Amino acid sequence: MTAPAPQEKDTAEATKKEEPQSTARPRIGVFVCHCGSNIAGSVDCGKVREAAEKFGDVVVAKENKYTCSDLGQEEIVKAIKENKIERVVVAACSPRLHEPTFRKCIQQAGLNPYLLHMVNIREQCSWVHSHEKEKATEKATDLIRMGVAKAAKLEPLEAREVPVEPTSLVIGGGVAGIQAALDLANMGFKVYLVESQPSIGGKMAQLDKTFPTGDCAICILAPKMVELSRHPNITLLSYSEVEEVKGYIGNYEVKIRRKSRYVHEDKCVGCGLCADVCPVKVENEFDLGFGKRKAIYVPFPQAVPLKYTVDKENCTHFKSGKCLLCVKACSNNAIDHKMQDEIVNLKIGTIIVATGYDTYVPKQKGVYKYWEFDNVITGLELERLVNASGPTGGRLIRPSDGQPPKRIAFIQCVGSRNIKLGTNYCSRVCCMYAIKNAQIIMEHEPETEIAIYYIDIRAFGKGFEELYHRIREEYQVEFIRGRPAKLSENPTTKAITIRAEETLLNKITEREFDLVVLSVGLRPSEGSIKIAKILSLTTSPDGFLAEAHPKLRPVDTAMDGIFIAGCAQGPKDIPDSVAQAKAAASSAAAPMFSKKVTVEPLTAFVNEDLCVGCGLCIELCPYGAPELTQGSKGGTKAHVIEALCHGCGTCAASCPQKAIITRQFTDDQIYSELQAALAQNKASNGKKKAEMEVS
Amino acid sequence: MGEAEKTFIGGLHEELAEDKIIDESQLEPDFAEQIRKYGGKDVMTCLQCGNCTGVCPISLKIDYKTRNIIKCCQFGLKKYTLGTRWVCATCYRCYEHCPADLNPAEVMIALRHIAVREGIIPPFIKAAATNLVKYGQSVKPDAEIDKIRKELGLGKVGAEHPEYNKVIREINVLVHATKYDKLVGIQEEVKA
Numbered sequence: 058m059t060a061p062a063p064q065e066k067d068t069a070e071a072t073k074k075e076e077p078q079s080t081a082r083p084r085i086g087v088f089v090c091h092c093g094s095n096i097a098g099s100v101d102c103g104k105v106r107e108a109a110e111k112f113g114d115v116v117v118a119k120e121n122k123y124t125c126s127d128l129g130q131e132e133i134v135k136a137i138k139e140n141k142i143e144r145v146v147v148a149a150c151s152p153r154l155h156e157p158t159f160r161k162c163i164q165q166a167g168l169n170p171y172l173l174h175m176v177n178i179r180e181q182c183s184w185v186h187s188h189e190k191e192k193a194t195e196k197a198t199d200l201i202r203m204g205v206a207k208a209a210k211l212e213p214l215e216a217r218e219v220p221v222e223p224t225s226l227v228i229g230g231g232v233a234g235i236q237a238a239l240d241l242a243n244m245g246f247k248v249y250l251v252e253s254q255p256s257i258g259g260k261m262a263q264l265d266k267t268f269p270t271g272d273c274a275i276c277i278l279a280p281k282m283v284e285l286s287r288h289p290n291i292t293l294l295s296y297s298e299v300e301e302v303k304g305y306i307g308n309y310e311v312k313i314r315r316k317s318r319y320v321h322e323d324k325c326v327g328c329g330l331c332a333d334v335c336p337v338k339v340e341n342e343f344d345l346g347f348g349k350r351k352a353i354y355v356p357f358p359q360a361v362p363l364k365y366t367v368d369k370e371n372c373t374h375f376k377s378g379k380c381l382l383c384v385k386a387c388s389n390n391a392i393d394h395k396m397q398d399e400i401v402n403l404k405i406g407t408i409i410v411a412t413g414y415d416t417y418v419p420k421q422k423g424v425y426k427y428w429e430f431d432n433v434i435t436g437l438e439l440e441r442l443v444n445a446s447g448p449t450g451g452r453l454i455r456p457s458d459g460q461p462p463k464r465i466a467f468i469q470c471v472g473s474r475n476i477k478l479g480t481n482y483c484s485r486v487c488c489m490y491a492i493k494n495a496q497i498i499m500e501h502e503p504e505t506e507i508a509i510y511y512i513d514i515r516a517f518g519k520g521f522e523e524l525y526h527r528i529r530e531e532y533q534v535e536f537i538r539g540r541p542a543k544l545s546e547n548p549t550t551k552a553i554t555i556r557a558e559e560t561l562l563n564k565i566t567e568r569e570f571d572l573v574v575l576s577v578g579l580r581p582s583e584g585s586i587k588i589a590k591i592l593s594l595t596t597s598p599d600g601f602l603a604e605a606h607p608k609l610r611p612v613d614t615a616m617d618g619i620f621i622a623g624c625a626q627g628p629k630d631i632p633d634s635v636a637q638a639k640a641a642a643s644s645a646a647a648p649m650f651s652k653k654v655t656v657e658p659l660t661a662f663v664n665e666d667l668c669v670g671c672g673l674c675i676e677l678c679p680y681g682a683p684e685l686t687q688g689s690k691g692g693t694k695a696h697v698i699e700a701l702c703h704g705c706g707t708c709a710a711s712c713p714q715k716a717i718i719t720r721q722f723t724d725d726q727i728y729s730e731l732q733a734a735l736a737q738n739k740a741s742n743g744k745k746k747a748e749m750e751v752s
Numbered sequence: 753m754g755e756a757e758k759t760f761i762g763g764l765h766e767e768l769a770e771d772k773i774i775d776e777s778q779l780e781p782d783f784a785e786q787i788r789k790y791g792g793k794d795v796m797t798c799l800q801c802g803n804c805t806g807v808c809p810i811s812l813k814i815d816y817k818t819r820n821i822i823k824c825c826q827f828g829l830k831k832y833t834l835g836t837r838w839v840c841a842t843c844y845r846c847y848e849h850c851p852a853d854l855n856p857a858e859v860m861i862a863l864r865h866i867a868v869r870e871g872i873i874p875p876f877i878k879a880a881a882t883n884l885v886k887y888g889q890s891v892k893p894d895a896e897i898d899k900i901r902k903e904l905g906l907g908k909v910g911a912e913h914p915e916y917n918k919v920i921r922e923i924n925v926l927v928h929a930t931k932y933d934k935l936v937g938i939q940e941e942v943k944a
Binding site: 470474475476477478512513538539540541542543556557558559560563565 | 799800801802803805806807811812817819820849850851852853
């Protein structure tokens with residue numbers, strides 16, 4: 058297989074701002090990094106540097122303890138100037154970490170920043186071969202040989218600047234989304250907040266009190282919800298869903314479906330006359346099935362916007378074409394059963410995804426008998442049952458007979474820390490919400506006996522350990538270290554017996570309770586999964602949205618201009634969600650403040666002479682970048698819209714005509730790397746063969 | 753049940769109580785690795801939640817704590833784990849409930865493998881092995897069993913079968929070839 062000829066036309070196009078390329082071989086400098094002992098611990102960097110010095114085109118090879126340090130960078134700049142280096146190879150960590158650093162560095166020395174090639178001898182070599190020093194050294198040498206071969210073929214590229222629309226889209230109206238939207242709006246940017254439910258507020262609105270301070274959740278959230286709805290810079294799109302997002306940082310085109318509420322938001326004043334006359338009663342999702350609502354409803358009294366919504370599934374009019382009592386009752390003529398969904402198109406600069414979580418529902422039959430026993434409920438259901446605005450007015454009752462429970466058990470780690478269920482992670486909030494709910498119950502009914510079955514108690518946040526201490530000291534809540542093995546129900550009293558090993562006592566215990574609360578864990582919300590697909594966001598192994606870097610880019614995603622906040626990224630409590638929302642807002646504001654961003658030029662382009670217009674690239678591109686247009690010399694040709702291209706290379710790899718080239722990953726460059734790798738193998742194989750023949 | 757048999761099913765924490773202080777000399781550092789070698793999953797992943805003990809049908813009847821044995825395996829307390837693991841019925845309920853996806857039942861089997869190789873063999877296992885090479889079954893045939901079988905309208909076991917002697921010979925050859933006889937200490941019983 059031979060490498061295809063370089064694409065002359067496009068090379069010329071890419072380099073038009075540069076001086077004409079000299080026909081002489083490029084002068085290459087190699088810089089080998091020790092990364093302290095991260096690389097030097099298993100790779101003999103001295104030996105690697107010596108070998109690199111002898112590679113063709115290499116005029117200078119140096120090693121440095123930390124190439125990314127100021128000293129290391131100065132050495133590169135100096136070497137470029139002294140040795141007239143034209144291409145730089147840095148053998149160090151992953152380019153994801155320091156490629157921008159070294160690009161800037163060589164730019165300082167007067168080189169085009171894209172004439173850098175990074176060879177990863179840390180993550181892909183020293184770290185994975187820490188016990189085989191000799192082989193690691195050999196591999197590092199091979200990788201650098203390949204890198205040098207590719208570097209020789211690098212072409213200078215120019216990064217483009219694109220304008221940024223000073224408008225943000227926040228997806229999800231829970232506490233994280235509300236905070237992010239408010240922060241951005243207060244900075245002076247236009248914000249659209251999209252919420253799929255009829256009201257914003259999210260899960261926090263359903264909670265009773267918050268740990269560890271015991272603030273009433275809705276009391277601290279409602280003022281923020283109201284502030285948001287009245288903010289001149291914020292447009293609230295409730296009962297709406299993001300359908301399609303196109304474009305790139307600074308220039309997203311977003312299509313939003315405003316689901317029809319069958320009530321005109323501008324006319325509805327939230328008086329509730331309609332709900333008073335509505336004859337239909339259904340379970341209120343907000344109260345998790347414990348309370349009732351009408352078919353025209355607001356989910357809870359503090360809802361924002363306080364606009365009624367017709368539940369099409371249950372409305373008599375949609376079933377039989379009759380009724381319309383609500384229409385007669387409404388003095389403002391706000392209700393319109395003929396209303397249609399509306400599509401809103403927005404031009405957006407940056408996006409914050411705050412799509413939250415769902416609680417784990419113990420689906421598996423038999424596990425903790427959630428579906429079989431009336432008196433087994435989840436932690437979120439308990440929040441509604443102890444909530445003053447909940448279906449029982451804050452009076453905790455047993456679902457089986459409506460009596461107040463005297464003995465209550467909490468079971469921790471249900472749907473968390475369970476490899477079998479694929480929820481290997483800790484949900485971070487269950488320990489504290491169980492403890493907090495135990496406190497609330499004890500405050501209401503001091504005679505109650507409470508036991509918490511746990512494996513480990515995680516009270517890691519500010520004031521958490523103190524609450525854990527208080528609950529034992531003041532309320533004598535019992536902690537039993539052991540995961541319950543069996544729950545059985547007394548058929549007459551409906552009391553539940555829990556069998557568990559008290560592991561600290563080494564005894565199997567059996568105790569009877571009136572109510573069992575499963576402290577269910579957190580899972581990625583359905584909305585998150587849907588949005589991840591629409592925005593091409595990646596997820597972590599736990600299913601939550603993945604941040605760009607676990608430590609240093611905690612609110613960024615792999616997609617420029619898209620940020621994440623709150624439980625969409627992973628389980629977290631309210632303080633953490635708010636902190637992350639504020640971080641996401643400030644990150645999203647940065648490009649909008651500077652009004653422009655630099656976009657990587659590592660995109661694909663089409664050689665029209667080779668393109669036959671088959672359209673395969675259009676089918677395969679995940680970003681919708683290629684299109685079919687009239688070619689400059691006639692005929693139907695593919696054309697890549699650079700602004701949409703992410704340079705993933707899918708089109709180039711699949712093009713049957715090899716007509717698409719991805720910049721900095723051209724076939725020529727990749728084949729050079731392969732040839733450098735194979736040439737060495739051939740040489741060493743030949744040597745081995747010769748050795749064998751001699752013996 | 754004789755005294756010797758009792759030691760093989762007795763409670764673990766009573767044994768532990770004998771040692772007031774456990775120091776390093778009592779720990780076997782690569783014990784977890786040995787268990788893995790004999791088919792047990794990585795015991796180090798155990799969360800010590802106690803779910804296995806709670807669901808174990810044996811734990812309800814006698815002083816036997818699955819979780820405790822796994823803890824000893826994690827810790828390297830080999831000497832406590834080898835004498836007592838023959839009560840596990842390998843019903844796998846512990847495996848079904850384990851949130852760490854560990855399989856305690858297979859750890860017990862691994863512990864038996866290790867124990868036998870260390871020469872710690874309960875008399876009833878040795879007896880069963882002897883019966884196997886002598887009669888081709890682990891239970892010794894006796895007049896009482898034959899009587900019950902007769903009442904049920906069943907024939908005698910084993911000896912009446914036309915190929916009985918051939919089968920016994922085959923078993924003996926296999927037991928000898930796999931060195932099972934040496935492992936369990938029944939060389940004398942095996943007819944080579």
